[in-house]
Amino acid sequence: MKSTIKLSMMGLVLSLALNSSCKNRAQNDTTASGQNDTEAILENNKGQAFVEDDESTPNVLQIAIGSSDHSTLVAAVQAADLENALVNAGPLMVFAPTNSAFEALPAGTVEDLLKPENKGALANILKYHVTAGNYSKDFLKNFKKLGQANDQDVPVEIKGDDVFVGGAKIIASIPAGNGIVHVVDKVILPPTQ
Numbered sequence: 001m002k003s004t005i006k007l008s009m010m011g012l013v014l015s016l017a018l019n020s021s022c023k024n025r026a027q028n029d030t031t032a033s034g035q036n037d038t039e040a041i042l043e044n045n046k047g048q049a050f051v052e053d054d055e056s057t058p059n060v061l062q063i064a065i066g067s068s069d070h071s072t073l074v075a076a077v078q079a080a081d082l083e084n085a086l087v088n089a090g091p092l093m094v095f096a097p098t099n100s101a102f103e104a105l106p107a108g109t110v111e112d113l114l115k116p117e118n119k120g121a122l123a124n125i126l127k128y129h130v131t132a133g134n135y136s137k138d139f140l141k142n143f144k145k146l147g148q149a150n151d152q153d154v155p156v157e158i159k160g161d162d163v164f165v166g167g168a169k170i171i172a173s174i175p176a177g178n179g180i181v182h183v184v185d186k187v188i189l190p191p192t193q
Contacts, residue, residue: 057177060094061086064181072102072110079114080123085149090178091134093146095165097187105187124150128166128190134179137163137170152190 061083064070073096077083086092102110113122127150135143140163145153154166163170166188174181 057175059087059178060090060092060096060176060181063174063176064094064096067096069098069100069183070096072099073097076102076110076114076122076126079116080119080126082123082126086130088178090176091132092176092179093131093133093135094176094179094181095129095168095170095184095188096181097129097168097184098171101168101184101186124190125187128152128154129188136180137173137182140165140170148190150190154188154190 058066061077064074064077064086077086086094112118113125128148130149131146131154132149133146140146140156141158143156145155146165148154157164157167165182165184166186168184168186168188170182171185172183174183
């Protein structure tokens with residue numbers, strides 16, 4: 001009984017000490033506007049996609065942002081408000097079309113999709129490029145189809161050593177902190193229903 005009381009008291013003291021330490025740190029870690037970092041993030045309501053972390057392995061969103069070949073994809077993700085979805089713990093497998101893949105779409109398609117009134121259609125297309133998992137290009141050869149984040153299946157085809165997902169060829173793969181980015185040479189369009 002005495003050891004249980006001692007452990008309970010130690011737990012309470014530890015809890016109070018940690019709580020006090022966190023409060024002191026929050027009061028000391030202030031921005032130029034007088035807010036601590038957490039308050040500033042919550043006030044701006046931007047979410048975890050906007051938390052800076054230079055020490056961790058980049059997540060799939062950070063990899064896309066850091067790639068000059070994916071500026072159109074990043075603009076589309078931002079227009080669809082999907083940044084926070086791409087920084088989830090995952091694992092996420094993102095099939096990332098290059099800028100030239102977007103340029104290959106019919107003239108005016110990208111501009112039209114980036115309009116606010118087409119946000120839902122854009123989000124559906126982008127979610128068709130994401131699936132749960134962290135599979136290498138070689139491991140994808142074991143699949144006939146993948147279930148995408150928009151609740152539709154995308155076919156997987158193997159042609160020699162090449163892997164095609166929804167008709168898009170995987171041309172590079174980059175490991176991410178929350179999954180993997182497979183760079184593809186084509187925008188993968190979901191089937192019309």
